[in-house]
Structures are given as structure tokens and as C-alpha cells.
Amino acid sequence: MTLLGHDRYCDELLRQTGLLRSALTGTDLTATVPTCPDWSLGELARHVGRAQRWAEAIVRTKATEAVPPDQVPDSEGAPDDAPAALDTWLEAGAARLAATLREAGPDAAVWTWAADRRAGFWARRMVHETAVHRADAALTAGVPFEVEPEVAADTIDEWLEILAFAQASGDKDVADLRGAGRSIHLHATDAADAEWLIEFGDDGFSWRRGHEKATVALRGPLVDVLQVFYRRLPATSDRVEVLGDRELLDFWLERASF
Template sequence: MSRLGYDELCARLVEQTDLLAAQVAGADLTTPVPSCPGWNVGQLGRHLGGGQRWAESIVRDRPAGPPPDDSFRDLTPYRDEDPAVLGPWLRAGARGFAAALVAAGPDAPIWIPTPSTTVGVGSTFWARRFTHETLLHRADAALALGVEFAVDARVALDAVDEWMELGSLPEMLDFHPAQRELFGPGRTVHLHATDTAPEVAAEWLVDLTGEAIVWRRSHEKAAVAVRGPLSELLLMVYRRRPVEAGTVEVFGDVDLLRFWLDRVAFG
């Protein structure tokens, strides 16, 4: 369940898109994006905006299954984007999407790509998914352009929670059978954000000792513990920043940490 209410998710979707549009204003959009190999910043923006418009069509039209997702899959036509065009296009798409979400309301029975309700249902799933999709692609652009990446703690906390929830869905073991190689005695991972207030639940324990990935918000001893700023933990789990970058502290079995990150890659 999201830490953010539905109305806030809709607002944050627009906010994160506006922040991305501000990043690309006046930038060289032909700059390669290392975390999305084969794309430049302009292509990244087109991919994100196309995805938002695709999700808006789901919320608006309520199809029984996924509509065709053809737009912006082939990004070769967008190698030389103009910031003066891309920025307003991104802003307009996010506002149209948010308006469709607000009109639908939080409980609309809309198709989502998983039977699980733990990640949200209907329109709430899409509002949350694209808030954090936009956040992470904003990080991609910031890292590519060499500008600061900062994120509100509430948004980052919910982004990590959603990553944990999606990555631990039982169906992921069918989609990615190699995840079963993670399971074994004593295999636990602890993440601890060091820059949040003590009363904020900014710690996570991932338990790999059974036959499924189980996680909880908790302070517990583990085979490997990772401590660092919340934004850096977010970038690490999404594999935007490698463990070797030194932006987090690792205690214990670093090989288990790397193995876990490799097997549960998402987004």
C-alpha cells in the first residue's frame, strides 16, 4: 500500500514531470543516458511521455486488457530532439494523464498487469506506477546530464516500497526463474536510510530464506546491511548507481548484495 494518498500521487506525477522538463530545458538532448543504454536524453523523454499517454488511454478507455503499446518503442526518429518542443510536450502529457486519473477516482476498476492487490488497484496502481517511473527517468536524465538529483523523502520512501512490492510478487518467479537461485539459509538484506527522521519507517529487511521473496519495514540484523542517504538507496536498488560508487556503506556479505540486485532487477 502506498504511503502517498491518491490525490498526492496524481499531483506528484505532474511534479516529477515538471522537474524533468526543467532539467532538459536548454540541455543537449543528444547526451547518451548510461543507465538506459542506446538512448539519449531526448529519446528518454519521448519514451516516458509515450508511456504516460499509453497509461492515460487505459485509465480513460478502461479496456479489458492491455492496449497496443506501439508508440515510442522505436526511438530512432527522436535522436535530435528540441528542448523547446520536448519540455512542453512532457508537461502536457502529464497533465492530461493526471486529469484522467482524477476523473476516474482512486477505486476505478481498471485493468492492471498483475492480479495482486498489494501494489494498488485500478487507477491507484497507474498513478503510483507512473509517479515513480517518472521519478526514476528523471534520475536517469540527471545522471546523464551531470546535474543534481534530489527527491522529496516521502516520494522516495514510497518508490522503494513499490520496488519491494513489485519485485516480491509471486508471479515474478515465473517471469524470472533465476530469482529462485536467491533462496538459501541465512540470506537476508537490510537497507537503512541515514537521512530521515527517527520516527520515519526508512528501513527495510528482505528475507530470502524461504521459497519466496519476503520484505518488511524493519530494523533487524542481516547477512548484509546497506546504509546511506535515502536517494542513494533508491538509485542502488534500481541499479542506477552501482554499489562500487561508494555512495552507500555496506556491512557484511557484499557478494549477496550484488547477487540480490542482479536477480531482482526491475525498472
């Protein structure tokens, strides 16, 4: 695992939010998001903005427990019929979070829902939260979705870390990700060292970067492997290739949620 560095995460937070705002420009904000069918595009945007503001409140107050969402300032966001106001709200929230994270530094002790109880957790988490929901917005708006290779690879790393943490914490959603003798290989065909091996054991799964034979392999451009892994692109897409036991990959994708 290679973390990008705190300053890079703060920069990337602004960049990903800017790209999200661009994807939303001129769209019908009432359109349903196919990959998040309970949300419209406007609701997706407000979800991202609220998440960023929630993280900012946690870091700014050096919270030792979760901050109730109703105590987060300016968390409502503009309605779908006020796109310019919604855009301004998104921009302001990301700028506020980035500034707060820079001031706090990566090692400031704050509450998180994970094992890492530092402000740096929120910098990384909000970058990937924003990037993945940008994929949702791009799909809905019919515009291309691109991510820098190091950001895409780190997004996969973090998702595997989250799932491993959830399993170790007894989360029921990932309890079935076990069964010795099976493995999954993720292979990005256009980025150096962007390969992962997920191995199932009797007590759960483990993962590492590397190129090894597996029960099933998912191959394709890194941005597409990322989208399949986050269930934003179907594994049946002609943009990726599945070699081996497709049912095992489906088994993982159905259960790898948190």
C-alpha cells in the same frame, strides 16, 4: 507500507515531470544515458511520455486488457532537434494523465499488469517511473537528483512489491532470489522509519519495514539507497556504505529486475 494517497500521486506526477523537464532543459538530447545505454536523453524523455500516455489511455477507456501502443494518441513525441516541442509534449502528457486519474478516482476498475487492477495502480506507478527516469536524466545532465523522503520510500516499497509479484508469477528474472538464512537490510540514515529487511527463503524472498541485523546492510542517505537499489548508483559509491556480505547485495542487484 504507506501509500501517499491518490491526490498526492496526481500532484506528484506533475511535479516529477516538471523536474524531469527542468533536468532536460539546455542539454544535448542526443547524449547517451549511462544508466540506460540503449537510449539518448531524447529517447528517455519519449519513453516517459509514451508510458504516461499509455497509462492515460488505459484509465480513460477503462480498458480490460492492455491497450496496443500503436492505438495511443499522440505517442510519438518530438525529435531531439526540437527540444521546445518535446518539453511541451511532456508537459501535456503529464497534465492529461493527472486529469484522467483525478476524474477516474483511485478505485476505478482498469487493466494493469499487476494484481492491483485499479486506476490507483497507474497513479503510483507513473510517479515512480517518472522519478527513477528523472534520476537517469539528472545523472546524464550532471545536475543534482533529490526526492522527497516519503516519495523515495514509497518508490522502494513499490519496487519490492513488483519484484514479489514477479516472483509469485513465475518470472524467470527473479527466480533465483531465494536461499534460506540470508537477508539484506536497507537503512536510510537521514529519514525516520526508512528501513527495510529482505529475507530469503527456500521458496523466494519476503520483505518488511524494520531495523534488524542482516547478512548485509546498505546504509546511506535515502536518495542514494534508492538509486543503488534501482541500479542507478553503484554499490561501490562512496555515498553509501555496505556492511557484511557484499556478494549477497550484488547477487540481489544483478537479479532484481523486471
